[in-house]
Every structure is written in structure tokens, then in C-alpha cells.
Amino acid sequence: MTTCAQSLVHLLEGYGVKTIFGIPGVHTVELYRGLHGSSLTHMSPRHEQGAGFMADGYARASGNPAVCFIITGPGMTNILTAMGQAYADSVPMLVISTTNRREQLRLGHGHLHELPDQRAMIAGVCAFSHTLQSPAELPELLARAFGIFNCARPRPVHIEIPLDVLEMSADSLDLLPRTLPNPPAPAPAAIKEAAKLLDTAKRPLILAGGGARRAAEALQQLAERLQAPVALTTNARGLLPCGHPLLLDGVQSSAHGRALFDEADVVLAVGTELGETDYDFFGLGPVQFQAPLIRLDIDPMQVMGAQRAQVGLVGDANEGLQALLAQTTPNHPRGSWAVDSVVRVNNCERASWTAKQNSLQALLDLLRDTLKNPLIVGDSTQPVYQGALGYQAPQANSWFNAGTGYGTLGYGLPAAIGAKLALPQRPVVALVGDGGMQFSCAELIAAREAGIGVILLLWNNQCYAEIRDYMEAREIPPLGVNILPPDFEAMARSFHVAHHAPQSPESLRALLLELAETTQPVMIELDAATLLPQLNRKYVE
Structure with a gap:
């Protein structure tokens, strides 16, 4: 018999997972039965929070989702902080936990590792949390998780498997991974409107965040075409190479950085929340824009966020930037404002x-x-x-x-x-x-x-x-x-x-x-x- 746990491991292999982070416990040993003979390697941290942070670093460095096997109850409370960090920074992480047997759930009978409602506790730090009721649900659930990682704002996903379901037969499951959809591109009409604003601008400015991490080449090409200074958040560092003439230091929280924002006649914000910890490091208050704002983000909640956008582009950063490159005019003369401004503002930053x-x-x-x-x-x-x-x-x-x-x-x-x-x-x-x-x-x-x-x-x-x-x-x-x-x-x-x-x-x-x-x-x-x-x-x- 092939169990649900063994089928889970097989499906993870199919989606390209290489490593599992976890600490074995009595409630997860069946998952480890599935690991034997698989291609997956296992990393044993010393604390479940460490497992979550290791998975976070692995996902950011590799660009691929990371997977944790975590026990019921204390294992999940231990990993919550790491999931919170990954949620805030849009890091793909799949947390597979166990939970008590289905007939024991939410009864408060004092079973090992029992929580009143584990999923409710986790809901605030994941894209979704689901309790597997039968092995038959497993292929669809994993496809949804990897679909989010690939095509939406990537955040942790939690799947909990009751102990009795973990051991059930899964002989009839289709264990071929599903074909994942491509990341969405912004609407052509919105791209055309944004490109018109950028083409007519004399002093365009680009703000890029972690959502643009996979779009370095397109971002640099667009910045050079527009001759636009580029400010990068912490999670976007390296999208322009060191010493690039359009690369601003981390000036978005400084008074001289804010002054440069006021000089711009159009601002393109790509994959950034425009949030406090990147744009208000010194307590000057939320960043404000005098110029029209174009927001490109895969998350519509960000496009329609506190900062009013004149043009909202909902879609993948790379797809959106490539579309803007196709629609904007090459060799548009814009003078030396951008390069001169980068030198001036960076010098002000370092002099302070x-x-x-x-x-x-x-x-x-x-x-x-x-x-x-x-x-x-x-x-x-x-x-x-x-x-x-x-x-x-x-x-x-x-x-x-x-x-x-x-x-x-x-x-x-x-x-x-x-x-x-x-x-x-x-x-x-x-x-x-x-x-x-x-x-x-x-x-x-x-x-x-x-x-x-x-x-x-x-x-x-x-x-x-x-x-x-x-x-x-x-x-x-x-x-x-x-x-x-x-x-x-x-x-x-x-x-x-x-x-x-x-x-x-x-x-x-x-x-x-x-x-x-x-x-x-x-x-x-x-x-x-x-x-x-x-x-x-x-x-x-």
C-alpha cells in the first residue's frame, strides 16, 4: 500500500522540490517513511523557527519554494514567527504539518499537541491554510500551493494532515504534477496608458521592491531607456549593478531622497508596498508623490493601496516591464537630469x-x-x-x-x-x-x-x-x-x-x-x- 504521506513526497518531487526542513516527531514519522528512497534531502535544524528561517533563505537564494515538515501544536507555534517574516517579504514556503486525528479535532480532550484550532492560529501568516480530509484532495491542494508560488504574490501556504489521513491508502491517486499557469501580464490598455505617461515625462523616477527580484534585466533596460533614477528597497538590492549611473543609494527615507521624488514628473513603482520600513526609516511620515504614480504589482491590494495610482498595472513585474519596453520610445532625449540627480543625491546621502x-x-x-x-x-x-x-x-x-x-x-x-x-x-x-x-x-x-x-x-x-x-x-x-x-x-x-x-x-x-x-x-x-x-x-x- 502507498500511503498518503508517501504520495505527498512523490508529488513534491514532481514539483521540483529538492530539500525538506524539519525536526521529526511522533506526529510526523509517517512523513519520514515517505522520504526514504526519495530524491529529497533533509535538513535538521535545532528549532522549528530555525526550520522556517532556513526555508526562507533557501527560497530567496534559489528562487524556488521551500518545504517544511512540522509537528502539530508546539512545532507550529514555533514556526509562526518565521512564517510571519516570509509572509511580510513575499517568500514562497510550503509548511506541511500534522494535526490530531479527525475524530479528535477541537474537542479539548487533552490529546498530545492538541490546539483548539491550529488553522485559525496560522491564518494570518499564510496565503491559505487547509485541513486535508482525504488523500484524494492532495493533488489539487499541492497544485494550488505551487500555483500561488508561481503566479500570484508568493507567501507561505499551510497544509495540515490529520494523523489518520496520513496513513490512509493513496494507491489510486494521480501523482503527476499539474502544469502550472504562467504569471499574469498587465492589461494591454493599462500598459499603453502607462507607456504614454513615461514617454512624455522629462524627469521619470523608478522605485523597485522585492516583487521585481526576477526582473533585473528588464528593469535595467527600462531605466536606461527612460533615463530614470532607480531607488531599490532592501529586498530589491542588486537589480541594478554596483556603481550604475542611475542607481540611487537607499535614499527613499531621507529628506534629500524625498526632495528628489518631488522633482520627478512621473513615478513608476514596481513590486513595492511603499511601506514604512523601506520608505520612512527616519519617521518623516508616509512618502507622498506630487507627480502621477504608476504602480505595477502582482497583488491588486497593493495597486489599490494607500498611495493613489493614476495607472494601476496588475501583473507580474517582468511581464509588465517587458510590455512597457515594447510600448515606450527608444532613444528619447531627456538630458542629464537623471545622472546628475543620482550623483547629487547620493553625495548628499553619504555626506550626512x-x-x-x-x-x-x-x-x-x-x-x-x-x-x-x-x-x-x-x-x-x-x-x-x-x-x-x-x-x-x-x-x-x-x-x-x-x-x-x-x-x-x-x-x-x-x-x-x-x-x-x-x-x-x-x-x-x-x-x-x-x-x-x-x-x-x-x-x-x-x-x-x-x-x-x-x-x-x-x-x-x-x-x-x-x-x-x-x-x-x-x-x-x-x-x-x-x-x-x-x-x-x-x-x-x-x-x-x-x-x-x-x-x-x-x-x-x-x-x-x-x-x-x-x-x-x-x-x-x-x-x-x-x-x-x-x-x-x-x-x-
């Missing part, structure tokens, strides 16, 4: 930085320019916040973190592990503070066990420094932020991981060159007090 910000920026640029095409995954830590203002990534999906959107601590290390698992040939750096490290440090030994060569760059300032500075700026006496850090060298040793503590930028650079192709995780601990005074732009080649 403090000495500490310049040092943090030098650290980020040192990482990028020393390692070959690195992927940097950040936690909520001060170097990452600086990167929101000034980091230019080498390519798309090479810079992501928990410093925006949902904003969780503990994300960086497990997400970097997932990213390195997806892209083992690239150097992957987990940029984590000493506070965030203590949220998810156990995942370091999971990386060691699996032989995942992530470079853990630990920024140790012995406190929650960003919160401390915020409290002091608001004249609140710091409380609860000066935390006692562990002995990270002893931690690394206990996890069978090499530990390094370079004392200068030169020694850090040499160490990074040495470790660029490491096949085992390594911890590089940076003492903030020692390194900050030494970091300087001169260390950037």
Missing part, C-alpha cells in the same frame, strides 16, 4: 553619515569587494541597518535580512544556512549581532552537522545597540539593552566550529580570502569597539 556610519559602510563594502559575488544575509544589527542606506549588492537576491518588514531577531544565521544550501558554490555570509546570535545560535551546530560552509560574521557590541541608541535619542534611560554576551569562542568550540577574531580590517580581508571556499561553517567574531575606529573607506578597493 556620521563617522560610525561610514565605518559600518566600509565594513559592508569590504565584504562585498573581498569575496567573489557574496550573498549577505543579515539579522537586525547595526551594520545591516547601515546597509539599508548605502549597500549596493553585486546582483539580485544577494542581500536580504530581517532589518525591514516584519523585523525578527534571530533570522540571519538560519536564513544564511538555507541560502548556502541552495547555492553551495557562492560565498554566503551571515551578518549577525551578539544579541540576535543568542536567539538562534543552536543552528550553528546544525550547519556543522550538515557540512554547510556559511561564514558567520558576528558583530559583537555587547548590547542591543540599535535599541539602546533609540532609547537615548528619545531621552529614555536604557534598560534591558546592555546584555551579557556568552564566550563566543567557547561556543564555537563546543559546536565543533572554527573561531577567528581578526583585530584589523587588513586581517579580516585576509581571513575572508582564505575562507571564501570553506565547506564547513566558521565563526568570525568582530569586536565592534576595536574595529570601528579602524574601518575607513580607504580599505575598499
Whole structure:
């Protein structure tokens, strides 16, 4: 007999899934029976939240949905935070959980891992949640999940399988994956209207977010055709290459960035929520536009969001940008406003930085320019916040973190592990503070066990420094932020991981060159007090 659990694994293989993230429990062992003999590899984190963050990093790095096997009850409450981060950042993640037997559901009889209503608890952090009532529903449900990942705003999907259904016969199921529809394109009439606005503009501006991550080539071509400055959110970094003459630093939250927005005579916003954590970093209030706004987004709720759009384009970013390229006029003379404005605004941005910000920026640029095409995954830590203002990534999906959107601590290390698992040939750096490290440090030994060569760059300032500075700026006496850090060298040793503590930028650079192709995780601990005074732009080649 082929069980429902075994059929699930077979279908996942058919949809191209390569890796499962999960911790076996008594309620998921039947799923693991299905894994034996399959092509799927299994990654064992040390906490279900870690499983979710690893899946998040894997999906962002690879561009493919990631899958978690999670036990009923505490496993699902543990992964909720990771699902919240993925939901906020539009990351495709399929969470397969169990639940109690159908005749036991919602009765409150005290069965193992019982919750009053697991699906209701999860509803706010997923595109949909469904309880499988019979194996016959499985092919349709998986097709719906992968359809959302491919053709709609990608967000977590949750499917829970009662224990009795998991063991049922599925011999009669059709286990061929369904053909997924192509991503939708915006309506031709709306494209024509938007192209007319862009063609007649003398000072067009483009704002691109994470929804454009798969449209780098089309975005760059359109920006160059229009001669439009481009501002990229955190999740869009790398859509234009480093040093591109149309590439703005992360100026959308700064006063001089807002002033540039006011100069534009048309604004094209692609795949971005125009939300607070990207566009109002300094509390200036929601961004406002004087010029007509064109919004291109696969989510109609965003197109019809708080910012009134003169033209709304509902569809895939790449499809929409390609359509705009086909409709706009090549070689349209627009003068030097765009390039001159980028130089002016970027210079204003960098001139406003403090000495500490310049040092943090030098650290980020040192990482990028020393390692070959690195992927940097950040936690909520001060170097990452600086990167929101000034980091230019080498390519798309090479810079992501928990410093925006949902904003969780503990994300960086497990997400970097997932990213390195997806892209083992690239150097992957987990940029984590000493506070965030203590949220998810156990995942370091999971990386060691699996032989995942992530470079853990630990920024140790012995406190929650960003919160401390915020409290002091608001004249609140710091409380609860000066935390006692562990002995990270002893931690690394206990996890069978090499530990390094370079004392200068030169020694850090040499160490990074040495470790660029490491096949085992390594911890590089940076003492903030020692390194900050030494970091300087001169260390950037």
C-alpha cells in the first residue's frame, strides 16, 4: 500500500522540490517513511523557527519554494514567527504539518499537541491554510500551493494532515504534477496608458521592491531607456549593478531622497508596498508623490493601496516591464537630469553619515569587494541597518535580512544556512549581532552537522545597540539593552566550529580570502569597539 504521506513526497518531487526542513516527531514519522528512497534531502535544524528561517533563505537564494515538515501544536507555534517574516517579504514556503486525528479535532480532550484550532492560529501568516480530509484532495491542494508560488504574490501556504489521513491508502491517486499557469501580464490598455505617461515625462523616477527580484534585466533596460533614477528597497538590492549611473543609494527615507521624488514628473513603482520600513526609516511620515504614480504589482491590494495610482498595472513585474519596453520610445532625449540627480543625491546621502556610519559602510563594502559575488544575509544589527542606506549588492537576491518588514531577531544565521544550501558554490555570509546570535545560535551546530560552509560574521557590541541608541535619542534611560554576551569562542568550540577574531580590517580581508571556499561553517567574531575606529573607506578597493 502507498500511503498518503508517501504520495505527498512523490508529488513534491514532481514539483521540483529538492530539500525538506524539519525536526521529526511522533506526529510526523509517517512523513519520514515517505522520504526514504526519495530524491529529497533533509535538513535538521535545532528549532522549528530555525526550520522556517532556513526555508526562507533557501527560497530567496534559489528562487524556488521551500518545504517544511512540522509537528502539530508546539512545532507550529514555533514556526509562526518565521512564517510571519516570509509572509511580510513575499517568500514562497510550503509548511506541511500534522494535526490530531479527525475524530479528535477541537474537542479539548487533552490529546498530545492538541490546539483548539491550529488553522485559525496560522491564518494570518499564510496565503491559505487547509485541513486535508482525504488523500484524494492532495493533488489539487499541492497544485494550488505551487500555483500561488508561481503566479500570484508568493507567501507561505499551510497544509495540515490529520494523523489518520496520513496513513490512509493513496494507491489510486494521480501523482503527476499539474502544469502550472504562467504569471499574469498587465492589461494591454493599462500598459499603453502607462507607456504614454513615461514617454512624455522629462524627469521619470523608478522605485523597485522585492516583487521585481526576477526582473533585473528588464528593469535595467527600462531605466536606461527612460533615463530614470532607480531607488531599490532592501529586498530589491542588486537589480541594478554596483556603481550604475542611475542607481540611487537607499535614499527613499531621507529628506534629500524625498526632495528628489518631488522633482520627478512621473513615478513608476514596481513590486513595492511603499511601506514604512523601506520608505520612512527616519519617521518623516508616509512618502507622498506630487507627480502621477504608476504602480505595477502582482497583488491588486497593493495597486489599490494607500498611495493613489493614476495607472494601476496588475501583473507580474517582468511581464509588465517587458510590455512597457515594447510600448515606450527608444532613444528619447531627456538630458542629464537623471545622472546628475543620482550623483547629487547620493553625495548628499553619504555626506550626512556620521563617522560610525561610514565605518559600518566600509565594513559592508569590504565584504562585498573581498569575496567573489557574496550573498549577505543579515539579522537586525547595526551594520545591516547601515546597509539599508548605502549597500549596493553585486546582483539580485544577494542581500536580504530581517532589518525591514516584519523585523525578527534571530533570522540571519538560519536564513544564511538555507541560502548556502541552495547555492553551495557562492560565498554566503551571515551578518549577525551578539544579541540576535543568542536567539538562534543552536543552528550553528546544525550547519556543522550538515557540512554547510556559511561564514558567520558576528558583530559583537555587547548590547542591543540599535535599541539602546533609540532609547537615548528619545531621552529614555536604557534598560534591558546592555546584555551579557556568552564566550563566543567557547561556543564555537563546543559546536565543533572554527573561531577567528581578526583585530584589523587588513586581517579580516585576509581571513575572508582564505575562507571564501570553506565547506564547513566558521565563526568570525568582530569586536565592534576595536574595529570601528579602524574601518575607513580607504580599505575598499
